[in-house]
Amino acid sequence: MTRSNPEIDQKWDVFHRVVNMPSPELRDWLLSTPDGAAAYAPEPGIDVHELGGRVLRILEKRRVDLTDDDVATMQLVTELVLGRLVNAPxxxxxxxxxxxxxLTLGHDPLRPDSPRGPDAEVILAATTATAP
Incomplete structure (x- = not known):
């Protein structure tokens, strides 16, 4: 049996709260969007479509099978999604x-469980406070 790591457990929980699309729905979305849809890149130099593929692979894993790259991806995606929700148009x-x-990052902002403004800020602050 693998021992639990509280820091990774927290990142896992927040990631799965922020990524509110199930893997089949995310897979369908990624297949319907063009590769490297740069028109809506959240940050310069980030390939959103490739990052969405990494999110999909994480959704299909068990927590005990995470790699260091997966943990870093979870942190990045959480920060990108929450940053956009804090600054919703x-x-x-x-x-x-x-x-x-x-949507490409696995979050549907039109769902009722999507945090906004102050709610997203609280989650983001807690997440970035534990970032490496």
Whole structure:
């Protein structure tokens, strides 16, 4: 039996709270979007589509099978998603680039469990406080 690591456990829990799309839904979304959809990249130099593929692979893993790269990806995706939710545009439901980025990272901002503003800020602050 593998011992639990509290820091990784926390990242896993927050990641799975932030990534609110099940793997089949994310897979379908990634297959319907163009590779490297740079038009809605959250940060310069980040290939959102490739990052979404990494999210999908993590969703299909057990916690005990995570690699160091998986943990780093979970941290990055959590920060990117929450950062976008903290700064949600006023017309978010019609802001396709904003929503498309989040969908590609495994988060549907139109779901009722999607945190906004202060709620997202609290989660983001807790997550970045434990970042390596």
């Amino acid at each position: 006023p017309e978010e439901s019609v802001n396709e680039p904003w929503r498309d980025t989040l």
